[in-house]
Amino acid sequence: GENVEQHPSTLSVQxxxxxxxxxxxxxxxxxxxxxxxxxxxxxxxxxxxxxxxVGEKKDQRxxxxxxxxxxxxxxxxxxxxxxxxxxxxxxxxAPKAAGNKLxxxxxxxxxxxx
Amino acid sequence: xxxxxxxxxxxxxGMTNKKSLKCExxxxxxxxxxxxQSAKKxxxxxxxxxxxxxxxxxxVPSRFSPECPNSxxxxxxxxxxxxxxxxxxxxxxxxxRMNTEAFFxxxxxxxxx
Numbered sequence: 140g141e142n143v144e145q146h147p148s149t150l151s152v153q154x155x156x157x158x159x160x161x162x163x164x165x166x167x168x169x170x171x172x173x174x175x176x177x178x179x180x181x182x183x184x185x186x187x188x189x190x191x192x193v194g195e196k197k198d199q200r201x202x203x204x205x206x207x208x209x210x211x212x213x214x215x216x217x218x219x220x221x222x223x224x225x226x227x228x229x230x231x232x233a234p235k236a237a238g239n240k241l242x243x244x245x246x247x248x249x250x251x252x253x
Numbered sequence: 254x255x256x257x258x259x260x261x262x263x264x265x266x267g268m269t270n271k272k273s274l275k276c277e278x279x280x281x282x283x284x285x286x287x288x289x290q291s292a293k294k295x296x297x298x299x300x301x302x303x304x305x306x307x308x309x310x311x312x313v314p315s316r317f318s319p320e321c322p323n324s325x326x327x328x329x330x331x332x333x334x335x336x337x338x339x340x341x342x343x344x345x346x347x348x349x350r351m352n353t354e355a356f357f358x359x360x361x362x363x364x365x366x
Contacts, residue, residue, distance in 0.1 A: 171353075173354060173355075177359075179290065181359055181360075182255065182256065182259075182343050182345075182358050182360050184357065185354050226295075240301060240309065241298075242298075243296035245295055
């Protein structure tokens with residue numbers, strides 16, 4: 140089955156700096172890669188996703204890149220703000236006949252210091 | 254607010270108790286999921302239901318028993334749990350089509366004493 144590795148597990152950045160989180164996946168059939176942000180006391184919420192037919196996607200201060208050949212994808216947050224502090228999860232999904240199944244990375248705890 | 258509601262938000266139960274977690278979505282989604290989140294394994298898929306049929310059971314102990322009476326509701330029945338079952342239990346739903354977003358509820362924080 141699919142295996143997703145995520146690094147780093149914790150990341151501390153100064154406000155205004157950039158943060159980068161990297162993930163690798165094992166199943167070459169995976170073609171959907173969402174990123175979730177989980178704030179304290181809440182469930183994960185989708186912040187951006189990318190499908191395998193594109194290499195990069197941007198939404199304001201966040202961007203995701205995908206390298207299908209190397210089977211890795213990354214989340215980039217620019218001009219970080221204190222409200223970006225949270226746990227971030229990457230995930231990968233391969234086409235299945237019944238029921239989408241997301242495989243998640245281990246998570247990255249991001250702390251933005253004012 | 255994601256449209257997926259879980260109750261209760263917090264639950265403390267003894268090892269001999271029987272309790273149920275409830276999940277409800279009115280997004281018109283056809284697939285629903287239970288995940289377990291703990292410090293050891295942050296997001297661990299437990300069960301998948303598609304069109305009210307269980308399509309995946311990830312080797313979950315029988316003390317966890319899911320039920321999906323219709324496409325809007327999902328339950329997780331708990332009995333004779335162990336302290337190591339203490340975790341955040343997250344419900345999610347998705348449209349059921351290939352490669353679409355999963356929407357998560359806020360979770361139930363379960364403590365087994």
